[in-house]
Amino acid sequence: MTSLLDTPLVRPGIGQGLKDVFHRRYLLKLLVRKEIKLRYRGSVLGVIWSYVKPAIQFVVFYIAMGVFLGLNRNVGNYAVYLFSGIVLINFFTEALNNAAKSIVYNSGLIKKIFLPRELFPVASVFVSAAHFFPQLVVLLIGCLLTGWQPTPLGVLAGFAGFLVLAMLSVGLGLFFSSVNVYFRDSENFVEMMLMVATWVSPVMYQWTMVHERLGDFWFAVYQANPVTVGVELFHYAFWSTTSGGDAALAAPPQLFELWLPVALVVSAAVLALGQFTFRRLEVKFAQEL
Template sequence: MSAIASGELTTPGLGGGLRDIRQSGFLLKLLVRKELKVRYRGSVLGLLWSYVKPGVQFIVFYVALGVFLGLERSARNPEGLSNYAVYLFSGIVLINFFTEALGNAARSIVNNGNLIKKIYLPRELFPVASVWVSAVHFFPQLVVLVIGCVLAGWHPNLIQLLAAVAGFVIVALLATGLGLLFGAANVYFRDSENLVDMLLMVATWASPVMYAWSMVHDKLGAGWFAVYQANPITIGVELFHYAFWFPTTDGSVAMPPNLFSLWLFVGLGVAVAILLLGQFTFRRLEGRFAQEL
């Protein structure tokens, strides 16, 4: 009433963006619980699938790459990676979080179309809830990773623990920003889902999850390697390697140069920029979500 009296009009269907998420914590929790219940409805294993799927994925990659292709260091292959199992699984845990978060966030608006057409609530809640659901699946895998690292002689210092937090934050911000961008675009162009699927396939291999960064440096040279290293997912994976894998080695392995003095800030900057771009695009398009759905 005060807005009408003062002559101010607001555009229907538009909110305050991500700022509204802080005021809608209860709704966010409800959406996360709903997503988890719907996903595991009728499932025998339920949340245990968070252990089974990455476990099978790890075994396949470890046998194919570590054993058959010789990436695991051994007496016959001294040039391989020390504790390749820890190296591999620490990357898989983070990349699985990204792929699940972005894949679900990109479909979240369309999948909740019936709810969006009936009531108004901050639409950013749906992509953000998808990222939170992925985080719920991420932490059981993280527990398994920590147990494996401890068995391998893991003794991290504070900087290494902070590196793990920084890596997760970078990837979470990136997934949220891209989720907002593609979630909004998918309402108007359903081809966005196929584009996201291709992007996720490339992301798994375009970051040093299953191979060493030095292999890329040797093949591409310093110039193109800098382009490769600017990928926030690459930076997040390397921070995870530094946090979980590096302390289990003898310390003779080399991490990417300038990881903390340069690339950490590049990763945060790119992730925040994509988050802002995703929020801007989302707010420009959300006004017609109900009509398009």
Template structure:
């Protein structure tokens, strides 16, 4: 009797979704390395592009909003405040966008062999994290120069904010990545979502301006957006301590929204729900990926 005789039968091409990614970590690392090599093949600057884009973004926003519109006077250490939000949105935008396109980018592998298709969106998110951490180091240096002395709660806020963004980008990437195989318009929707999310989260302005302009019910919807909570958690982690933890801003508003940890918990739950929905849709559609590609 062969060694395989006692093993239970399984349906070919079906797996356990994201759990299979954990069992194939070595293969995941190979895909990540392949994506990094392909991305920078023939590039002169290589990984230096990780700094160029956020530097230009920061310069444009700081000049337009900080200098021309006076946010530099209204928000202490506005440069740290702005950059901490920018790197959050860059991580989300790159992770979400690349995960959406990951199945198409890896069409030859999808057509030739069976492997957990979730490997590709997860690998794209991993590549986005690789690009995130050099920007994060710049933020740390700027925060320390500004006088940053974090408390354990503030450090925990940064970790929770990162987890929220990673989960949200992965969940949306699974959902839109599966749909994008059948309808290429999904890529255009992703670009629109990222653009709206950047301006619809307190990256470039303070939450007080939104609270003053919206009715209470709409304000609560705004706060329930996981990206809003993630950005505010990064502000709490890397900006708030460098400003001396003031009770109010020079303009009269509070530096942090009320019930921040409550909204962070809601954001974490919403992100987990998005991952669950994305995984369900992805598994329902993945059986037709090869024939569509």
């Protein structure tokens, strides 16, 4: 029998980062359930709000960009093109916005007990994913009604686009949730950054318009943004094989050979930076909160 003297001492409050989230998956599941119940508590429409917001956003963007600016005449099946981008960018904006506030919003729980603090931003991303999948079902229905022909490469592209933005959301969520404990105005910075990301990414327009105006060098800088690559992958997956879609216009040259690996590397680097920053700052969370 091993005695207490043979047990190595472990410094209290020091964990293994995201590994602890995996080891305590049951706590993650409880947090996700709690967040979903709290979000719709006292709500008349409940989960239907997951459909109302993207629907209104789609109508506004379609009228503004499709009808007034004429993109629906220049882009075949513009409705599917627009909605496929909106679905993914909404997942990213909701996930990062909620993850950045997660530590401050759960300050009461953090000050009372110790548990892996990474659970809170990661749970926010999972809750956003739970809202993402019903919208994805609506997108799939729209694609099927417009002659969508799924291909193995297209399915892989859709999964890769979601994976890129999920990794980026967790990394940025870890970074800004920890910084937000010390500097509360970082929430405003995140909201401003998400507004820019929505308009800079090719959600409402095609990448060819960017290339024509920026040239090769600045277009390469533009393509290094993982959000841009994720949206283009979704367009390739869901719009390119529908009636009016065009695979050549959905994906810029070397999307899979170059830009997808670049997006994965950048997202992984952001994830590592977010984890490093979070672990350095979490030691004083309870005092600062």
